[in-house]
Amino acid sequence: MNVFSRGIRNAFRNQIRTIAVVGILSLSIGLSLAMLVAHKAVDQKINSVKASAGNTITIAPAGFSNFSQVNNALTTTLLSKVSQLAHVTSLTETLSDRLKTIGSVSASSFGANSTSSSNQTSLTSPVIINADSKRGLRAFTFGGLSGIPSNFSPPITITGTNDPYSLNSNNLSLSGGNFINGNLDNNQAMVSTSMASKNNLRVGSTFTAYNTTLTVTGIFLNNGNQSLGNNIIVSLPTEQSLSGQSGAVTSAIATVDSEDNLASVTTSVKNILGSNADVENAQNIANQTIQPLNSVSSVSMYSLIGAVVAGAVIILMIMIMITRERRREIGVLKAIGASNFKVVTQFVSEAVTFAVLAAVVGIIIGVAAASPITNTLIKNSSASSTSTNFSGGFRTATHFGGTNGPALLSGGRGLGKVRNEISNVKTEVGWSIIGYGFSAAIIIAVAGSSIAAWFIAKVRPAEVMRME
Amino acid sequence: MLAVNKISKTFKSGDGGIFNAVDNVSFKVKQGVFASIVGPSGSGKTTLLSLLGALDRPSSGSITVDGQDISKFNDHELTNYRARNVGLVFQSYNLIPNLTALENVMLPMEFVGLGKLTREQRARELLNQVGLSGDKQQRKPGKLSGGEQQRVAIARALANKPKIILADEPTGNLDSVNGKNIFNLLHELSKNQKTTVIVITHDISLAGKTDQRFSLTDGKLQKDKDLPRSFR
Numbered sequence A: 001m002n003v004f005s006r007g008i009r010n011a012f013r014n015q016i017r018t019i020a021v022v023g024i025l026s027l028s029i030g031l032s033l034a035m036l037v038a039h040k041a042v043d044q045k046i047n048s049v050k051a052s053a054g055n056t057i058t059i060a061p062a063g064f065s066n067f068s069q070v071n072n073a074l075t076t077t078l079l080s081k082v083s084q085l086a087h088v089t090s091l092t093e094t095l096s097d098r099l100k101t102i103g104s105v106s107a108s109s110f111g112a113n114s115t116s117s118s119n120q121t122s123l124t125s126p127v128i129i130n131a132d133s134k135r136g137l138r139a140f141t142f143g144g145l146s147g148i149p150s151n152f153s154p155p156i157t158i159t160g161t162n163d164p165y166s167l168n169s170n171n172l173s174l175s176g177g178n179f180i181n182g183n184l185d186n187n188q189a190m191v192s193t194s195m196a197s198k199n200n201l202r203v204g205s206t207f208t209a210y211n212t213t214l215t216v217t218g219i220f221l222n223n224g225n226q227s228l229g230n231n232i233i234v235s236l237p238t239e240q241s242l243s244g245q246s247g248a249v250t251s252a253i254a255t256v257d258s259e260d261n262l263a264s265v266t267t268s269v270k271n272i273l274g275s276n277a278d279v280e281n282a283q284n285i286a287n288q289t290i291q292p293l294n295s296v297s298s299v300s301m302y303s304l305i306g307a308v309v310a311g312a313v314i315i316l317m318i319m320i321m322i323t324r325e326r327r328r329e330i331g332v333l334k335a336i337g338a339s340n341f342k343v344v345t346q347f348v349s350e351a352v353t354f355a356v357l358a359a360v361v362g363i364i365i366g367v368a369a370a371s372p373i374t375n376t377l378i379k380n381s382s383a384s385s386t387s388t389n390f391s392g393g394f395r396t397a398t399h400f401g402g403t404n405g406p407a408l409l410s411g412g413r414g415l416g417k418v419r420n421e422i423s424n425v426k427t428e429v430g431w432s433i434i435g436y437g438f439s440a441a442i443i444i445a446v447a448g449s450s451i452a453a454w455f456i457a458k459v460r461p462a463e464v465m466r467m468e
Numbered sequence B: 001m002l003a004v005n006k007i008s009k010t011f012k013s014g015d016g017g018i019f020n021a022v023d024n025v026s027f028k029v030k031q032g033v034f035a036s037i038v039g040p041s042g043s044g045k046t047t048l049l050s051l052l053g054a055l056d057r058p059s060s061g062s063i064t065v066d067g068q069d070i071s072k073f074n075d076h077e078l079t080n081y082r083a084r085n086v087g088l089v090f091q092s093y094n095l096i097p098n099l100t101a102l103e104n105v106m107l108p109m110e111f112v113g114l115g116k117l118t119r120e121q122r123a124r125e126l127l128n129q130v131g132l133s134g135d136k137q138q139r140k141p142g143k144l145s146g147g148e149q150q151r152v153a154i155a156r157a158l159a160n161k162p163k164i165i166l167a168d169e170p171t172g173n174l175d176s177v178n179g180k181n182i183f184n185l186l187h188e189l190s191k192n193q194k195t196t197v198i199v200i201t202h203d204i205s206l207a208g209k210t211d212q213r214f215s216l217t218d219g220k221l222q223k224d225k226d227l228p229r230s231f232r
């Protein structure tokens, strides 16, 4: 028997009280752990979103919405000034269009850049329309059609780019052939593996688009990604001349050498392009995107602190109760030679016993509750923010079904992914949680014993002579 | 030798004034003497005893034990002094309810840092000595009679071989037979172990059996004419 074992033994002196205290305390510890897990998961996501956003500036024609031809003020000539700015390391320019499969009913009436009869291709889209995307299409009710006609074929996206090594957020790798040269108008094209197998294409095969024969020089892997698979990639000059839009560009992404220069370069780009373009840098978009996560992060932090404080208050109350109840015993211990320190240590051990028992139960509760709590927090906060932050074009693009949205809408490299990811926060429950659980318990116990300790120190040994 | 020199203990009374619960008391008790304190209720007996037991400091005066002035001790020194030199016996026993008799006796030895085996062995010896043997040593106080509990309390008071045992009405809760037994036990201890024992009692016949007797009235010590010459 020593002070510690007496403290532990005293924790079980009143079993009903022990069960009640441990029960309530374990809920508080469990909740704090769940909040801690949520907080860490969300913070990790925020950091990865920020990191993956990169140092890019997205440039789109002002007022550009989907494939409307309202304003094509963005041109290669204008953008060449941007590429000459200091700190701009590269400038990717793209011109996108939609092609209808020859002899099919297509969605071109609401989506295509040009509606002329030349806006057709011999290829058939590899996209498989499932029930969901049919609903999505029907929601647009093109040409009074309700339902999907039997000879319907989704439109194919053709993208002219000066950087054929990547498309939207995807870095491309080839399964055969070579990358096209993004600067030559030579009617060469790259198609996806899905597109190639749907249309029996191999390197060297030809197909037609805009009534012109194009040659397949490379086949890129789309790894089952339907929207990526629905692409034909040609050089920027090729697409400009095929579509008859000489010098036009529908989106551009400038890459800046470092994050520090991003803001100043963004301003310079805005100055050059003026009202012709919408200019947005990746960090801004990322910051908007993680807005809901930031609120989850702070909510979980407050809840964490709240739960720990609640736990400490529970221990505080119970220890005050216990020391008042055993005032006489404290007097006796002191009268027969126990120091204040020893008596306090004995009562703190008792509090720690409560807290450690509660931690064991609390860890189980916390581990079980972490994931559902995190998901609920994120669901609630991002549901309210989608309507405010991701309005207009973005929604349309996501609802479009399997077909690929224009490059612009992904908002720069990485951001397309990022937007999907914020609803995909993964909670990790590791061994560290057990460590945190027990540390929280010890902190709660020691903090909660403070008033009791003061009370113990105040008991005068002489009192015991009168407490008959 | 316990020497008390002009000690007073002052308390604030309810109406803002002060009064002396112990008033200018002086006496000497030799080692191994069995002494008693008598006096009416409220006369300051318990207050005096708590000063002797280093549970409290006198407002003035000095208490020297074998030449050491304990009235000048700080809190830490008082605690240490109590642990090693004082054994306390209370009217209502004051055992720790969730410890067994044996553990209660072992407790003060823990405060002076004795090892577990030594504590347990000595606790058994002491309990046997006060007449509590066998399975009763493993019982908690709630399952012992008042007389048995007081025996455990006396064993606990003896644990660290104190110079002085102070007992505040140790027989107050016991019937006359049990009370007499406890009283005799204390008497034997003072004789066999050269321990000074000071007992507060209301029982004049018991007080009459002690070597030295102090009578308090309103905090003041009375000259007791009944005392044998040698103890005056």
Ligand SMILES: Nc1ncnc2c1ncn2[C@@H]1O[C@H](COP(=O)(O)OP(=O)(O)OP(=O)(O)O)[C@@H](O)[C@H]1O
Pocket (backbone or CB within 6 Å): B011, B012, B021, B039, B040, B041, B042, B043, B044, B045, B046, B047, B048
């Ligand atoms: N902490 C205190 N504060 C104020 N007055 C006190 C305090 N302790 C004791 N007294 C007063 O001191 C006086 C002496 O009390 P004490 O307990 O020493 O008497 P006693 O002789 O032991 O009486 P009894 O025989 O009834 O136990 C009493 O009037 C009591 O009210």
Ligand SMILES: [Mg+2]
Pocket (backbone or CB within 6 Å): B045, B046, B047, B168
């Ligand atoms: Mg008294």
